Amino acid sequence: MSVHHSNPLPPHWDIFCTVVDNYGDIGVTWRLAKQLASEYGIPINLWVDDLLSFSHILPLLNPAKSQQEFNGVNIFHWENPIKIEYEAGAVIIEAFACELPSQVKSIIGQLHIQPDTQTPIWLNLEYLSAEKWVDGCHGLPSTQPNGVKKWFYFPGFSPKTGGLICETQLFKQRDQWQADPKHKLALFEQLGLQGINAQDRVISVFSYETPALTALCELWQASSTPIHALIPKGRSLHSLSSLLPCAIADLMPGQQFTLGNLTIHILPMTDQNDFDRLLWSCDFNIVRGEDSFLRAQWAAKPFIWHIYPQEDDYHLVKLQAFMQIYCDNLAPEIATTWSEVNSAFNCGDTNSVVMHWQQLNSVSLPLTHHAIKWPINALNDADLASRLVQFVNNC
Missing domain, CATH: 3.40.50 (Rossmann fold)
Known part of the structure; x- marks a missing residue:
């Protein structure tokens, strides 16, 4: 992927998550967002479609508020379409094959074709599996209809995979x-x-x-x-x-x-x-x-x-x-x-x-x-x- 630094993107990362089965997907995504913010100092914008379910594992979260901050992570209520002005970060992660909003994909596509402009790194964070085929699929790119490469990131147990969520301490x-x-x-x-x-x-x-x-x-x-x-x-x-x-x-x-x-x-x-x-x-x-x-x-x-x-x-x-x-x-x-x-x-x-x-x-x-x-x-x-x-x- 070619990166042009004359017009850099904001340093934040965007993570999008749809809540499935109440706590599983958001549980993993929330841990990752917190760790990236606390251990790497990366500003994280976490977009979640179901704040009520999220509040069961983050009791201080107010499901009625469209934007709030906890543990150094900016949490946004993900609505379709997104009602607040969206600015793409340096990295955009769709957690567990959730579909990015069309307006986000459109913005990525526009940035991709603009000269001297950095294109966000687009990742699909997949589900964890111990199956052997994961080794061969981790890190593969897929060119999307807008011409942008989306990278598949597979957590896993072998050195050839994306690893396992675990905080340093x-x-x-x-x-x-x-x-x-x-x-x-x-x-x-x-x-x-x-x-x-x-x-x-x-x-x-x-x-x-x-x-x-x-x-x-x-x-x-x-x-x-x-x-x-x-x-x-x-x-x-x-x-x-x-x-x-x-x-x-x-x-x-x-x-x-x-x-x-x-x-x-x-x-x-x-x-x-x-x-x-x-x-x-x-x-x-x-x-x-x-x-x-x-x-x-x-x-x-x-x-x-x-x-x-x-x-x-x-x-x-x-x-x-x-x-x-x-x-x-x-x-x-x-x-x-x-x-x-x-x-x-x-x-x-x-x-x-x-x-x-x-x-x-x-x-x-x-x-x-x-x-x-x-x-x-x-x-x-x-x-x-x-x-x-x-x-x-x-x-």
Whole structure:
């Protein structure tokens, strides 16, 4: 891409995001925007179509305001057409194949044909996948109808991909948090969760609907030691209506229900920092989508990934690809047990998920050791933001 510096673009970057499935896409995009602003000093304009859903993970956000600033990021309500005057930044990112507004594409096209004018670098930030084909597709250009090249940026687990979102100080903060049990107990109290002792087993649940979750909760009721399941209002609870004493709509954060040796706690929604701390504080995490999936890995705890269901069960291909690289250095019996639990949970296989969950107990120590080492290996020496900045500098 030729860049003419006689008429430079403003130094800011534009990131466009449409909110899908409430928190997944915006969760990833918001983390990236914050990191680019704080660690690289890049002015970020973040355009989001659904500020109400966004406010669930950024509680101070006012969904009625068209423009506001948090964490050094300018947040705009993305309306079609854009109602405020738009000035293209040096980099324009469409997150997860969202379609840029026609007026933005028009402005990019006009800048492209003007002599002595810099053309914005146009990137499509794709979904995270562990599949091997990602290596060959990352960084490829596609010439658009207006003549501008759009570059495909694929996050991933190999050095040939765009990397994984991880803030510079995250692992240090996690280790300090996990070094003292008083931190998790203080967090549980802050979240309104009662009766959890430092030695109790605590499991966070942020899944889609599945009968496998019902089967696990019924198993946990018969546990020989206390188990606490921390579950926010939302899709996970729809699988547990038969176990709850009231309608899901009537549940309030802080409520808890004891069923045998299982206590179900209703979690309040948290911002991203507290969600990270929640994952750090639990013994096992059941997560979904992309953002939570990656944060569970950075928590250095064993987890189940409930992947978003796709047509023709293609999500199971993605799951298999990830399990293969996650289990690369694991002993076969541990790898098999962990993989079978994940597969059964995703397939809704109640008998299989119970059987393999019971087998997890015998491999919990080496699985935990693996979970602690995994984040360092997965980062491959460079996180997504640093690789992204390098990619832009090389364009």
